[in-house]
Each structure stands twice: as structure tokens, then as C-alpha cells.
Amino acid sequence: MRIVIFSAFISALVFACDQKPPSESVTSNLEKHRPQFHFTPDSMWMNDPNGMVYYQDTYHLFYQYYPDSTVWGPMHWGHAVSKDMINWEHKPVALYPDDLGYIFSGSAVVDINNTSGLGTVENTPLVAIFTYHDPVKASAKQVDVETQGIAYSLDNGESWSKYENNPVLMNPGIRDFRDPKVRWYEPTQRWIMTLAAQDRIQFYSSLNLKDWSFESEFGKELGAHGGVWECPDLFPMTLENSEEKAWILIVNLNPGAPNGGSGTQYFIGDFDGNTFTPVDEKTRWLDYGPDNYAGITWSNTGNRTLFIGWMSNWKYANSVPTERWRSATTIARELFLNKLEDEYIVQSLPVAEIENITTQVFDTTSLEILESFNVSEIAGFNKPTFELDFEIEDVNGFRVMLSNQKGNRVIVSFEVENQQFSIDRSYSGDISFHKEFGDIIEAPRFSNEKTMDLKLVVDVASVELFADDGSTVMTAIYFPEQELDEIDIIPDTNLSISQLELKRVN
Numbered sequence: 001m002r003i004v005i006f007s008a009f010i011s012a013l014v015f016a017c018d019q020k021p022p023s024e025s026v027t028s029n030l031e032k033h034r035p036q037f038h039f040t041p042d043s044m045w046m047n048d049p050n051g052m053v054y055y056q057d058t059y060h061l062f063y064q065y066y067p068d069s070t071v072w073g074p075m076h077w078g079h080a081v082s083k084d085m086i087n088w089e090h091k092p093v094a095l096y097p098d099d100l101g102y103i104f105s106g107s108a109v110v111d112i113n114n115t116s117g118l119g120t121v122e123n124t125p126l127v128a129i130f131t132y133h134d135p136v137k138a139s140a141k142q143v144d145v146e147t148q149g150i151a152y153s154l155d156n157g158e159s160w161s162k163y164e165n166n167p168v169l170m171n172p173g174i175r176d177f178r179d180p181k182v183r184w185y186e187p188t189q190r191w192i193m194t195l196a197a198q199d200r201i202q203f204y205s206s207l208n209l210k211d212w213s214f215e216s217e218f219g220k221e222l223g224a225h226g227g228v229w230e231c232p233d234l235f236p237m238t239l240e241n242s243e244e245k246a247w248i249l250i251v252n253l254n255p256g257a258p259n260g261g262s263g264t265q266y267f268i269g270d271f272d273g274n275t276f277t278p279v280d281e282k283t284r285w286l287d288y289g290p291d292n293y294a295g296i297t298w299s300n301t302g303n304r305t306l307f308i309g310w311m312s313n314w315k316y317a318n319s320v321p322t323e324r325w326r327s328a329t330t331i332a333r334e335l336f337l338n339k340l341e342d343e344y345i346v347q348s349l350p351v352a353e354i355e356n357i358t359t360q361v362f363d364t365t366s367l368e369i370l371e372s373f374n375v376s377e378i379a380g381f382n383k384p385t386f387e388l389d390f391e392i393e394d395v396n397g398f399r400v401m402l403s404n405q406k407g408n409r410v411i412v413s414f415e416v417e418n419q420q421f422s423i424d425r426s427y428s429g430d431i432s433f434h435k436e437f438g439d440i441i442e443a444p445r446f447s448n449e450k451t452m453d454l455k456l457v458v459d460v461a462s463v464e465l466f467a468d469d470g471s472t473v474m475t476a477i478y479f480p481e482q483e484l485d486e487i488d489i490i491p492d493t494n495l496s497i498s499q500l501e502l503k504r505v506n
Contacts, residue, residue: 226256
């Protein structure tokens with residue numbers, strides 16, 4: 001390997017001399033495949049994040065949790081807290097199954113005006129809204145398997161009490177009737193529940209979080225319908241560099257995603273407290289990778305729209321080769337509403353707080369690459385946890401290869417001819433647990449600019465791609481025999497990079 005043109009000399013390298021503590025979410029840095037800066041359960045099974053709420057300078061993350069096995073089972077709500085969405089502290093299980101059923105996904109709100117009457121104006125209640133899933137009815141093939149319940153906390157989320165008159169919303173005769181996402185709608189002074197109802201979304205309203213009235217439904221004839229609709233979210237956003245506002249409706253889907261299995265589609269439109277009206281009939285995807293599912297936003301975060309997803313796919317989630325635990329979340333992301341070529345798009349980028357755990361190890365400008373460029377060798381860096389950012393002056397095809405001495409590799413590519421990104425994990429290590437795990441993952445590029453910015457956030461067993469300010473996003477997990485600690489940039493012909501920066505994630 002040789003660098004054909006490298007205009008910045010070795011003096012441009014920046015080597016870190018300080019060490020920062022690892023994320024508190026890491027139970028053991030020695031566990032194979034255990035992420036180092038993504039949230040994972042201490043042990044056992046995890047899937048959907050739910051109930052995310054920001055209160056008293058603390059981010060609460062609840063999640064679907066089964067404390068007795070590393071495969072899916074009777075669902076509880078696990079709980080963790082953080083000051084920055086990066087370093088997490090595990091808390092005791094928040095909600096347990098009861099006579100009404102398992103505790104499926106949902107949301108949590110700050111009832112600041114005590115509309116529920118479950119607290120006082122002086123002692124603000126946090127209220128969780130969740131789905132009860134009745135396993136007895138499910139086994140009997142009954143339809144009314146799922147209802148909605150609430151619970152409340154009067155000690156800032158430390159402990160939870162279920163409402164004595166649960167359920168608060170009965171099943172109208174729809175088997176898949178779940179995952180309530182609730183927010184306050186100021187113009188009508190009501191709570192709005194966005195609920196998945198098999199192949200569509202239903203909206204309900206309430207004055208007190210206890211008594212709910214049907215408002216409308218959306219989506220029977222729109223969007224992707226390759227599987228059941230799940231884990232919806234509804235929230236307003238302001239167009240970047242504008243005062244224009246729009247409402248975003250997220251709908252998770254399993255199966256039916258662009259690269260198979262689970263995925264997250266979204267719609268852009270308007271909401272008037274009763275009806276969601278889309279601006280068009282286009283199906284958009286928040287993440288084209290296979291491993292971002294059931295993601296929703298935190299409530300009570302002011303002007304920031306903050307999102308996190310489950311970093312797995314129902315195709316293989318129960319069989320991935322981890323031992324003490326299963327699954328992680330994506331990196332927390334901030335969402336932005338923008339326009340590209342006069343079309344609305346929701347962009348995703350890692351939250352700025354990630355910079356608190358990164359240290360720059362390499363930085364250069366005006367780099368012309370004609371052959372394979374070994375970033376690891378030049379930077380003197382061989383770690384599997386990093387952020388790689390680079391800006392391309394005149395977009396051409398390239399590959400970024402993450403590899404190890406065992407021959408395992410994950411390749412992130414961009415092809416100019418079809419303006420398409422891809423991730424190849426067919427030689428990433430253990431792919432035996434599912435026949436489609438090694439399939440090529442593809443995503444379109446949305447920008448027509450001649451320049452491109454690319455961010456790769458890489459942990460021990462995952463890569464998250466953010467291109468063109470997060471217009472194209474892809475998330476993929478993998479399970480190498482040993483750490484992928486080599487980074488190579490390989491151009492198709494030549495690649496002009498105006499800026500390249502490598503940061504170690506501590």
C-alpha cells in the first residue's frame with residue numbers, strides 16, 4: 001500500500017495523550033461483541049426502546065426487557081438514566097407483567113399540570129402509557145389481545161405505580177393494537193395518542209390520560225405494508241433556516257423494510273389535533289440499514305428532536321452470537337427537517353454529546369488518494385471504536401474497509417453510476433445464524449451535490465453511516481472473530497478529500 005499524494009505531512013497527525021472513562025453502559029470491556037459506547041442491558045434480552053422522557057436534567061430510557069433469558073419472553077420495562085444519552089446508569093426494572101398481561105412498548109410524559117390527578121401541581125407526575133399484551137388470549141387465538149394501560153411515578157422515575165383502573169383504552173377488535181406514543185397538543189389542550197392498529201395508525205385524544213376518545217386513522221392505503229405497523233411517533237418540526245413547520249409521523253414496520261425485515265418509515269404532513277394529512281404519498285425511510293428498528297423520540301426535550309432505536313432486526317435478533325445479553329440501541333440521534341431538491345427530508349446525526357467521549361487522533365486536509373489508503377497505519381491507531389469523518393470535493397466511487405488479521409471485513413461503499421451506498425458484511429465473521437445476514441445492504445443517495453460529507457460511527461460490532469448531513473443513514477451490526485481494527489479507504493479511480501478526521505471513542 002502507498003499514498004500517492006498526501007499533502008499534509010505527519011505533523012498534521014494529532015495523537016491523544018489523555019484517557020477518558022468508558023461509558024457506564026459497558027458492563028465488561030472483555031465480553032466479545034459487547035458495544036463500548038452504545039447502550040446494552042447488563043444481561044439478558046432487550047428490544048424496543050420505549051418511554052423515553054427528559055426530566056430534571058435526566059434522560060430516561062425504558063426498554064423492552066426479559067430478565068430471565070437472552071431470547072424474547074414475557075416483556076418488562078427495563079430502565080436506565082443518563083445526563084448525556086451516552087453514559088448510562090442501570091436502574092431496577094420499572095414495570096413488571098401482571099394479571100392484565102405483559103408490558104409491551106409505549107411512551108412517557110411529564111404531566112406538568114397534573115391533568116391526570118395522579119400527582120399534585122407541586123409534585124409533578126411522570127406518566128407511562130403502555131400496551132398490555134394478554135398471553136392467555138393470544139394462546140387462545142382471540143382478537144382482543146392488547147389494551148392500553150398507564151402507570152405513574154412521583155419520585156422522578158425512581159419507582160412506578162400502575163393505575164388502579166387499568167386498562168384505560170380497551171381493544172376495539174384489532175389483534176395488533178399497540179405501542180401508544182403520547183404528546184400534549186397545545187391548541188386543543190388535549191393529550192394525543194398515536195397508536196399502531198395492525199395496518200394503520202389510529203389517533204385518540206384525552207383531557208386526563210385516563211379517558212380516551214377516537215379521533216381518526218391514517219395509512220391503510222399509504223406507505224409500506226409488507227408487515228405489521230408498530231411503534232409510531234408523531235411530533236412537529238421546524239424546517240431548517242425557516243419558520244415553516246411540519247408534522248412527522250414515524251411508523252415502524254416488520255417485515256417490509258428496504259433491506260428486508262424490520263425498518264422505520266416516516267411521513268411528512270400536517271396535524272390539526274384530529275387528523276394527520278400528508279404532503280404527498282411518498283414512502284420515506286429514516287434508516288436504510290437493517291439494524292435500526294422501533295425507534296422513537298424523547299418527550300419534553302424542548303427544541304431538540306432526539307431519537308434512539310433498537311439496533312437489531314427481528315429476522316435474527318433471537319439468534320445473534322452474544323452470550324450474556326442480546327441487543328443494543330443505536331447511538332442517540334438528533335433529527336432535522338430539511339429540503340433537498342424541493343423535497344422534504346428528515347436528516348439524522350449523532351447527538352453532539354458524543355463529542356464528549358471522543359479524542360482526535362488524526363486530522364488532515366487536501367488529501368488525494370489514488371490507491372488504498374491505510375488510515376490505521378498512518379494514524380498509528382488500531383481500535384474498533386472510532387468516528388471517521390471525511391469530506392469529498394468531487395464525488396467519486398470509493399470503499400471504506402474495516403478489517404482484521406483473521407480476514408474478517410465490513411465494506412462501506414459508494415457507487416457513482418447508480419448514486420448508491422452499500423454495506424457488505426458477507427465476510428464480517430459469524431454470519432451462520434441467519435441465511436440473509438450476509439446479503440448486501442443498499443441505500444440511495446439523496447443529494448445531487450458534487451461534494452459529499454460522510455460520517456462513520458463504529459463500535460465493536462456495529463457501523464452507523466451518516467451521509468450528506470444525515471440525509472442517507474444506514475445502521476448495520478456484525479460479529480467478527482476478533483476486533484475490526486484496520487481502516488482502509490479505497491478509491492475506484494481517484495478520491496479528492498478536502499478534510500479527513502479520525503476520532504477515538506473512549
